[in-house]
Amino acid sequence: MHWHLDVTFKEDANKTIDKRAAENLNIIRKWCISILKIIEIFRPKLSMKKKRFVISMNPAEFLEQVLAF
Template identity: 55%
Template sequence: MSWLSQKKEWWGIKSIILTCNTVMGAEGEESIEERYFISSLPMRIEETERAVRGHWMVESYHWHLDVTFREDGNHTLEKQASYNLNIMRKLSLNILKLIEVGSKALSMKKKRYAIGTNPEKHLETILNL
């Protein structure tokens, strides 16, 4: 934590938050990740917990948009078309989160692929959401 010595330079800092997250690896191994957040929030656990969870919920959503739909690779220049594509990706992502495809849990990318290969099979389920 050598960076902590720089805290005098951070204007408005009121708290440093440490979260410990248990992460499951691809092989089923468990590891613990420590994340630090520098915050202007007062040290009230309920407020900081809500802020950290909210931050990671947004990060997770954007990660899914990039990984599942390769949004960062899209270079649509026309503003309205880009806006419309963004809405369609978000709508599609929300549908993928709600729908079950097959008998086992699939990643968002695999769900998208499965629905894309046989859309008629899944159409009724999607329309009934």
């Protein structure tokens, strides 16, 4: 999972100083990774980084699908 977090969210570049904030961000990122694994957008073999990009370009279109999980 660490590799996915690093590639998809660039977690190693995170400079959060507050320990509790860093833990909270980590939990949010892991939750997002689990949603991205489940969701199928256009093609079943789309990478998580590309899924994240596609959702960010038109969030209203995918909001219902993302929140359904």
